[in-house]
Amino acid sequence: MYQFFVEPGQIQGRQIVITGSDVNHIRNVLRMKPGEEIAVSNGIDGKEYRCGIESYTEDTVLCTLRFIKEEGVELPSRIYLFQGLPKADKMELIVQKAVELGAYEVIPVAARRCVVKLDEKKAAGKIGRWQGIAESAAKQSKRGMIPKVHSVMSMQEAVDYARAMEVRLIPYELAEDMQHTRKVIEAVAAGKDIAVFIGPEGGFEESEIQMAMEAGIEPITLGKRILRTETAGFTVLSWLMYHLES
Secondary structure, three states, X not given: OOEEEOOHHHEEOOEXXXXXXXXXXXXXXOOOOOOOEEEEEOOOOOOEEEEEEEEEOOOOEEEEEEEEEOOOOOOOOOEXXXXXXXXXXXXXXXXXXXXXXXXXXXXXXXXXXXXXXXXXXXXXXXXXXXXXXXXXXXXXXXXXXXXXXXXXXXXXXXXXXXXXXXXXXXXXXXXXOHHHHHHHHHOOOOOOOEEEEEOOOOOOOXXXXXXXXXXXXXXXXXXXXXOOHHHHHHHHHHXXXXXXXX
């Protein structure tokens, strides 16, 4: 079942109008015919609108609503992934998998040990690329919304942005006690906003960890092995997904 996102105004009663680049994808790439069924989401209410293709115009796909799947696929908590900028194209993989694992937002963080330095022009292009990957991953995993990829923040800006979130975690290689990590994860209640800070290659500097701790962000351990930056984020998101949905 293919899924597409539309604006709320494109769902009018039992008629759904698809526009933009999805028109070419549905008609010329997927070669779907009238009568075939697709899933549509407005990215807001978490509902899945099942509809049948009725006809094509030059720049639209006209569909008729068949039924609404009320059961949501979103996690019962919003997870904000604060990701230290990694080298090469790793951020593309991180965004893709974070969306699949249920992240609500992805916030790139220019930590002190980041090798990658983005000027304003390069950053705008990268953010656009990462947002497109987030949209594709949301479609593939049948998310009810498209997670936002923010503009790059400094560590201070990221810490300030996370202050309003009820649960704030920062995996740290010098943290110990896996039992404590388990208790912290198990104590996370549905409905809580969760901030997860992941360092770049080389991790966070001690001063950044201190800044985070002073803001109430709790260091946790992910085990005895040192994980790559992309693996660390996937690990925490997987633990939270399992806990929140079990």
